[in-house]
Amino acid sequence: MKNESRIEKLLGIRYPIIQASMVWLNSAELAAAVSNAGGMGVLGPNAGRKDVTGDPLKTAELFREEIRKTRALTDKPFAVNFLLPIEGVEISYRYAKPLMDVILEEGVKIVITSGKDITQGLEHIDRLKSAGAIIIHREISPTVENAITAEKAGVHAIIVTGQEAGGHMSDNRISTLVLVSQVTDAVKIPVIAAGGIYNVKTANAAIAMGAEGVYMGTRFLMTCESPTSEAAKQAILAVRSEDLVVINTRAGDVRVVATKRIKNGQGDSEVGSIKTAMLDGDLDNGIISVSESAGGISTIASAKDIVEEMAAAFA
Numbered sequence: 001m002k003n004e005s006r007i008e009k010l011l012g013i014r015y016p017i018i019q020a021s022m023v024w025l026n027s028a029e030l031a032a033a034v035s036n037a038g039g040m041g042v043l044g045p046n047a048g049r050k051d052v053t054g055d056p057l058k059t060a061e062l063f064r065e066e067i068r069k070t071r072a073l074t075d076k077p078f079a080v081n082f083l084l085p086i087e088g089v090e091i092s093y094r095y096a097k098p099l100m101d102v103i104l105e106e107g108v109k110i111v112i113t114s115g116k117d118i119t120q121g122l123e124h125i126d127r128l129k130s131a132g133a134i135i136i137h138r139e140i141s142p143t144v145e146n147a148i149t150a151e152k153a154g155v156h157a158i159i160v161t162g163q164e165a166g167g168h169m170s171d172n173r174i175s176t177l178v179l180v181s182q183v184t185d186a187v188k189i190p191v192i193a194a195g196g197i198y199n200v201k202t203a204n205a206a207i208a209m210g211a212e213g214v215y216m217g218t219r220f221l222m223t224c225e226s227p228t229s230e231a232a233k234q235a236i237l238a239v240r241s242e243d244l245v246v247i248n249t250r251a252g253d254v255r256v257v258a259t260k261r262i263k264n265g266q267g268d269s270e271v272g273s274i275k276t277a278m279l280d281g282d283l284d285n286g287i288i289s290v291s292e293s294a295g296g297i298s299t300i301a302s303a304k305d306i307v308e309e310m311a312a313a314f315a
């Protein structure tokens, strides 16, 4: 029997392999499949949904449904992602309270908070602490300094994301290699590495840098259980890492597959919707956001196969 790591103990899971939160592209089915395989699934924003509600209360109720559906599919631990309010992003304030109310009412035990400065969301951190939840914090633009701030705020673990990652990019372009090495020297709480981790070799590299778990988005997009559209999955299968480009959207920079639309110069200044391409399958009008790892992914596998393959890094 291997020794249980700190993350495994903290979360009550078999392997410290966590499926990342990905807006529109998470679901009860995916999260439960990862958790049932011994990792930990996560419900992110709009998990399981096909449409925009535009209404915070309705969105929160739909999130409640997805939490209950996940519970029906697994008796293993899973987490939800909660976006802390971000200064200047009005929508993040409108959605925060209704979503946090549902998370607490449903008694969710593990919450991944993400944000751009934990000190802006301390009232939510305090509510989670009072409820006895386990808090894992992920800064969108991580630094050694904001990792120390999160540790002081009393979170149980942090996710440190390098610039290789899919989703909205950090304001600081620091690689997983360099950032995880620095943060693991600076904090005592367990560090989970994210950004470009997609196979055993990259997980081993994260462990060598002191990480005690991995948080993987792009690899879990490419699963049978993921709600990602078949068109987007095929585009990701075909892409080489050197074909990826960084575009600027109103919400910040995103690394995307260079589809025809992007090559024609469209999409650089507007928000190309992740939902349009990645959920609805309309590659001409949306964007496919991925990590640098996309070029190395050549299969669509079950979530169970991925967890079992990755487990070799933690044996």
Ligand SMILES: Cc1cc2nc3c(=O)[nH]c(=O)nc-3n(C[C@H](O)[C@H](O)[C@H](O)COP(=O)(O)O)c2cc1C
Pocket: 020, 021, 022, 023, 025, 044, 045, 081, 114, 161, 164, 165, 166, 167, 168, 194, 195, 196, 197, 215, 216, 217, 218, 219, 274, 278, 289, 290, 291, 292, 293
């Ligand atoms: C399509 C896509 C959507 C994402 N959406 C979110 C999100 O809504 N909230 C969030 O905190 N992170 C989001 N992320 C970032 C992931 O949670 C995670 O940090 C990242 O995928 C890890 O890097 P990897 O893709 O190299 O595994 C998203 C990533 C992708 C690929």
